């Protein structure tokens with residue numbers, strides 16, 4: 001019998017964005033208190049001499065990866081699609097000392113969660129797989145990425 005276990009760590013960060021060309025209020029620069037749940041899957045370490053005995057991955061090690069790749073980059077930044085005229089607004093804000101992040105996609109929840117999945121997968125140890133991500137933009141809206149939807 002295998003013992004594959006999913007473990008999840010939750011994060012939150014405040015990020016501004018604007019959806020260039022969108023036909024609603026989210027074309028305006030505004031922000032969200034994003035909540036991100038990161039779920040990985042693996043087998044708990046079975047060697048009692050290993051300091052991480054019984055763990056799939058130390059929650060602290062998962063936290064370090066997600067903080068470095070996502071939270072520290074996106075928190076209190078404003079994200080713009082670099083393929084739109086918003087790049088000019090971004091330059092102006094940057095020149096005035098604001099924390100601006102240019103990405104090569106429309107910064108919707110869907111596209112951000114795809115970007116996050118790529119970044120987290122690259123940092124995980126070989127024996128740990130990314131199972132899913134849930135990115136909550138508002139109390140009532142979220143996007144999810146699942147590994148088995150993307151094989």
Ligand SMILES: Nc1nc2c(c(=O)[nH]1)N=C([C@H](O)[C@H](O)COP(=O)(O)OP(=O)(O)OP(=O)(O)O)CN2
Pocket residue numbers: 019026107108109110137138140141
């Ligand atoms: N499929 C998507 N639709 C929308 C996105 C998105 O990322 N993916 N983003 C936005 C806006 O950025 C913003 O999040 C507004 O979302 P919405 O849920 O419509 O927010 P409201 O506050 O109006 O929601 P209610 O809870 O219904 O009041 C827009 N769409």
Ligand SMILES: [Zn+2]
Pocket residue numbers: 017026030031032137
């Ligand atoms: Zn928004």
